């Protein structure tokens with residue numbers, strides 16, 4: 001890829017991460033739809049016959065060629081505005097988007113998911129279009145590093161007194177007995193795992209309210225868990241050093257963790 005690629009120079013691009021189990025990608029259609037939406041949101045047009053579907057097809061070949069068609073792997077696909085002499089506005093005439101696709105072996109953190117993780121709170125310093133999956137991840141990177149330095153798995157981001165999402169995950173919490181998650185708006189990434197879990201919760205008749213959790217409600221959380229493509233359902237048992245609920249993964253968390261794992265293992269919604 002050129003050093004003049006705008007993804008490299010400006011972070012001018014978007015990306016997706018998919019999970020593959022036994023050579024099959026999970027929720028491909030949702031990821032492809034989100035990639036299309038992100039591209040539209042930042043006004044990058046794919047050239048010729050290129051499409052998210054072509055990219056996942058290439059991903060499938062990469063899995064085979066790299067001995068990753070069995071077991072678990074991740075697919076990373078990135079589209080940038082392409083390479084051009086550095087200038088902030090879009091290149092005129094337009095240039096072909098820069099496309100990068102890779103696969104990597106993935107080992108789920110089973111032990112941590114069972115025991116539950118620690119998290120910290122951190123100011124949400126991101127821009128106003130967090131619903132687009134763009135390469136501009138510096139606030140997420142810095143928050144994640146702070147979490148790591150404090151021995152935590154995730155930083156829960158707080159904007160205007162509201163817990164929006166994690167630096168790399170969405171979250172669900174139980175306040176006064178009700179399961180809640182942030183609604184999809186421009187302040188969070190519409191996570192695919194979040195959407196899948198919302199459907200699964202309805203199937204097993206667990207009520208879910210899409211209503212933000214305020215920072216001042218944190219002490220009333222009896223359960224908390226994170227969701228993401230590689231995170232699945234990760235219980236949070238400690239937040240800013242204090243136990244969440246009784247300091248163990250909660251009952252709803254365990255049920256939803258189980259239904260998601262079953263859904264992943266069944267291969268349903270995978271191709």
Ligand code: PLP
Pocket residue numbers: 017140165166167168169170189190191192193194227228229230
């Ligand atoms: N929120 C942010 C900021 C993320 O970066 C991610 C995943 O990368 C998520 C949420 C979870 O999204 P998904 O479930 O689609 O992996």
